[in-house]
Amino acid sequence: MFLERQAPMSPRRQRPRESPALVAFGRQMRLLREAKNVKQETLAHLTKVSAPQVSKIEAGKRRATRAFAVAVDDYLGAGDALVNLWEDLNKDGHPVPIWFDWPVIEADAAMLVCYEQSVMPGLAQTPAYASAILHGNQEAVEARISRQTIITGDDKTVPPTLVIMVDEQALYRPVGTAETMKEQLEHLIALSLLPNVTVQVVLTSGEHNGNSGSFVLATMADRSEVAYVETAIRPITTDNPEDLSELARTLVDLRARTLTREMSCELIRKVVQEKWT
Structure with a gap:
């Protein structure tokens, strides 16, 4: 299977470690905190995140959630100054800049x-499937494959719990050659054997909320949630409560139409034999 013969993954592409938007929020938060003689550890205890995370938020290396901004603003008596700044930097339901945010969230997620x-x-x-999707753009393929290092983790990081829900129609939709599809579906089965990975097939049956589009829901170590939603124009990263509630309802609908892990693997094997072999 693909997991057993995969070549060593390329190093992660280096991304800028700071963005003006995140730095602006962090600087304002630090000024407000220091004006009140409040320590970072106090805010960490208040918001139930670690002190290093608070430090990274102030340094512009980590995005704060809206709930974090509200809690800190209220504790510091900032009169919504910090909340208003957070909202200004998160207009249209997604944080600025999108390219900075999601890779960090994905790598740090607990689930x-x-x-x-x-x-x-x-x-x-x-790689073959990604190359077909990305029209042979090798740099983009390497960047996508390099993200997969989070699945198994390393000596210093614990891999997240990963639930992969694939619509049944994706098993039959040709991408690349028949060999590409065969290898891809066998790779799905191999992934499902990992202790932290669950692969499930969502049966194609009429209308359901998942028809609105694909998404990823990340649950962080502090139990906060952030979602990545694909649209025809651009991807959106959001922790807006209304957005998360809508995705929660969508997941309930999808899971009602989802096969178990074992049944999903059986169906994938069947499609490999009947369609792609």
Whole structure:
């Protein structure tokens, strides 16, 4: 299977470690905190995040959630100054800049639930499948495959719990050659054997909320949630409570139409034999 013969993954692409938007929020938060002679550890205890995370938020290296901004603003008596700044930097339901935010969240998540409507999730794609999707852009393929290092973790990191929900139609939709599809589906089965990974097939049966599009829901170590939603124009990263509630309802609908792990693997094997072999 693909997992057993995969070549060493390319190093992660280096991304800028700071963004003006995150730095601006962090600087304002630090000024407000220091004006009140409050320590970072106090805010960490208040918001139930670690002190290093608070430090990274102030340094512009980590995005704060809205709930964090509200709690800190209220504790510091900032009169909504910090909340208003957070909202200014998160207009249209997604934080600025999007390119900075999601890779950090994905790598730090304790749990990732991925739903894909028409193709395989990026975290589960083989190089050949990714190359077909990305029209042979090798740099983009390497960047996508390098993200998959989070699935198994390393000596210093614990891999997240990963739930991959694939719409049944994606098993039949040709991407690349028949060999590409065969390898891809066998890779899905191999992934499902990992202790931290669950692969499930969502049966294609009429209308359901998942028809609105693909998404990934990340649950962080502090139990906060952030979602990545794909649209025709651009991807959106959001922790807006209304957005998360809508995705929660969608997941309930999807899970009612989802096969068990064992039944999903059986169906995938059947499709490999009947369609792609």
